Amino acid sequence: GESVGLHLPTLSVQEGDNSIINCAYSNSASDYFIWYKQESGKGPQFIIDIRSNMDKRQGQRVTVLLNKTVKHLSLQIAATQPGDSAVYFCAATSASNYQLIWGAGTKLIIKP
């Protein structure tokens, strides 16, 4: 069945370094991908999205890369800050299906 999975459950990064969080998806029909950040006790917060007609999209300190060939996407966070500590989820959907398929989440820990 459909799945969106994350490669690592926990990622520890030194403050100031770049973070890379990876995600794989299984449904080749997925054409819209979203990264969410969820801090403790809060709902998921939209970070950045990308559609399947793009390979890369940049935001403020964040970049999402999409490789449709291997059904993989990644979230890069530049100059990681303590406020980036959270669980990061990728989610995928398609134009024909409003349902988001979620990964389990990667916990990003920032080391001082």
Place this chain on the structure above:
Amino acid sequence: GAGVSQSPRYKVAKRGQDVALRCDPISGHVSLFWYQQALGQGPEFLTYFQNEAQLDKSGLPSDRFFAERPEGSVSTLKIQRTQQEDSAVYLCASTIKTDTQYFGPGTRLTVL
């Protein structure tokens, strides 16, 4: 409003009690979603509304779960005869149509 709001933020119920969880979506958002989130997991889809119409309730785990959105704005998720396995965070999200979903802070339900 500025964002999706949910109330109460925390709810403790005794097993067998009925609970009602409220969601106020972003003004003008047509679509509304309810999710259940277990600790450390991604949100699991429960149900979807487009305006007042409940178009998909396939994720509701049992007939004890009921959701409504009578005027196409505020939505209520009701759980009857709560069980311990219902303990989770219940998230509400809204979107203009079926694009990026914006989430509320969630209601943490604990059933004793």
